[in-house]
Amino acid sequence: MSSFENLSLSQRIAALEAAEHGDMIPAEQVRELVAAVKEMFGQEGDKPNTTEKLYHELGELAKFINNAKKELHEVKGSSIAEEHLPNAANQLDAIVNMTEQATGRIMDECDRLTMFHNDLRERLIAMDPPLDPDGLAGVEDAINQAATSITHIFEACNFQDITGQRVQKVVRALQEIERQVLRMVVVFGLLENKDKLDAETAAELQEDAALLNGPQLSGQGLDQDEIDSILSKLL
Amino acid sequence: MSVDRNMRILVVDDAQTMRRIIVNLLRQLGFTNMTEADDGTTAWERLNGEHIDLIISDWNMPKMTGIELLKKVRESEKYKLTPFIMVTAEGKRENVIAAVQAGVSNYIVKPFNAATLKEKMTKVIGMF
Known part of the structure; x- marks a missing residue:
C-alpha cells in the first residue's frame, strides 16, 4: 500500500496541486485519486433523492392496495365473487349483508321451531284419551329444554352485529388509507413527472387530487377505473 | 307491585338482527308488547306518536x-322518568360516563345474553 493511499481525499488533491510543473506524478496515485473521487460521487450519484424514493415507496403501496383489492375481487367459488363487487370495501359490506341474511334465516328457523313446539304441546295436552301425566311432564320438560336452546341460538346471533360493526370500521379505515395514499401518489407524481406529463393529463391529475382531498361520499369521488387510470399515468 | 308484562317496550337499533334478538329475548322473559325503530329519529317519532313504558x-x-x-x-316532560337502557358495543369508560350523565337507567355491553338482559331489566323496572 502506498503512503498516498493513506491520505484523505483532500490531502491527496493538495499533494498533487503542490507538485511542481513538469514533475512526473505516478500513474498509481492518479488512479487512486480517480477511484476515490468516483467512489465518493458514485455513492451519492446512485442514491435517489428522498422525495423520489418516498414517491416510489408510495407508488408501490398504492399498487399493492390496488392489486389486493383486485385479488379479493377475483376470489372464485362464492356468491361474493359472483356478484362482481367493485372493490374490497364493497366486498366487506357484502360479507356484513350476507351474515345478516344468514343470521336472519337462522332466527326464522328458530321462530318456526318455537311454533312447532307450541303446536306440539297443545296437541299433546288435547289428546283424547289424555296422555299419562308423567309422560306429558317429560315431553313438556323436553320442549322447555328445546326453548332454552333456541334462546341460546338467539343469544349467539349477537356475533352478527358485533362483527358487522367491526367490519364497518375496517371498511372506513381502508377507504381512508387508500384515499390518502392515492392523494400522495398524485401530488408526488405531479412533481416527479412534471416534464413528462402533457398539460391536459397534469390538469386531470390535479382534479383527481382535489377529489381525493376530502372524505368520499357515497356515489361521489373516484371509482375503480378512475383509480387504475391515475396509477397508470404515474407509475 | 308486579311488573306489567304487557308494558310497551320500544327497541331501537339500526341492525334488524339485533332488534330481533332483543325482541325474542324479551318474549322469552315473558314480555308481549314490543315495538321497534331503526334509528333515533324514528324512535323519537314513535315516542311522540304513542305511549312507551321502556326504551332499549x-x-x-x-x-x-x-x-x-x-x-x-x-x-x-313526558319521558323524563321513563326507563332507558342502552345496549351497545361501546364499552369504553367515557361512553358509560357520558350515558350516565345523560340520564341512562342502565347499560348493557354487546354481546349479551338473556340473563344479563333480565338482570338489567330487574334493576330498572323491578322484579319480574
Missing part, C-alpha cells in the same frame, strides 16, 4: 344516535 336503545345509529335520543328523552 343501541348507541351507534345513523341520523340520531342513542345518546342523542337519550338526551331528547330526558329533556321531554
Whole structure:
C-alpha cells in the first residue's frame, strides 16, 4: 500500500496541486485519486433523492392496495365473487349483508321451531284419551329444554352485529388509507413527472387530487377505473 | 307491585338482527308488547306518536344516535322518568360516563345474553 493511499481525499488533491510543473506524478496515485473521487460521487450519484424514493415507496403501496383489492375481487367459488363487487370495501359490506341474511334465516328457523313446539304441546295436552301425566311432564320438560336452546341460538346471533360493526370500521379505515395514499401518489407524481406529463393529463391529475382531498361520499369521488387510470399515468 | 308484562317496550337499533334478538329475548322473559325503530329519529317519532313504558336503545345509529335520543328523552316532560337502557358495543369508560350523565337507567355491553338482559331489566323496572 502506498503512503498516498493513506491520505484523505483532500490531502491527496493538495499533494498533487503542490507538485511542481513538469514533475512526473505516478500513474498509481492518479488512479487512486480517480477511484476515490468516483467512489465518493458514485455513492451519492446512485442514491435517489428522498422525495423520489418516498414517491416510489408510495407508488408501490398504492399498487399493492390496488392489486389486493383486485385479488379479493377475483376470489372464485362464492356468491361474493359472483356478484362482481367493485372493490374490497364493497366486498366487506357484502360479507356484513350476507351474515345478516344468514343470521336472519337462522332466527326464522328458530321462530318456526318455537311454533312447532307450541303446536306440539297443545296437541299433546288435547289428546283424547289424555296422555299419562308423567309422560306429558317429560315431553313438556323436553320442549322447555328445546326453548332454552333456541334462546341460546338467539343469544349467539349477537356475533352478527358485533362483527358487522367491526367490519364497518375496517371498511372506513381502508377507504381512508387508500384515499390518502392515492392523494400522495398524485401530488408526488405531479412533481416527479412534471416534464413528462402533457398539460391536459397534469390538469386531470390535479382534479383527481382535489377529489381525493376530502372524505368520499357515497356515489361521489373516484371509482375503480378512475383509480387504475391515475396509477397508470404515474407509475 | 308486579311488573306489567304487557308494558310497551320500544327497541331501537339500526341492525334488524339485533332488534330481533332483543325482541325474542324479551318474549322469552315473558314480555308481549314490543315495538321497534331503526334509528333515533324514528324512535323519537314513535315516542311522540304513542305511549312507551321502556326504551332499549343501541348507541351507534345513523341520523340520531342513542345518546342523542337519550338526551331528547330526558329533556321531554313526558319521558323524563321513563326507563332507558342502552345496549351497545361501546364499552369504553367515557361512553358509560357520558350515558350516565345523560340520564341512562342502565347499560348493557354487546354481546349479551338473556340473563344479563333480565338482570338489567330487574334493576330498572323491578322484579319480574
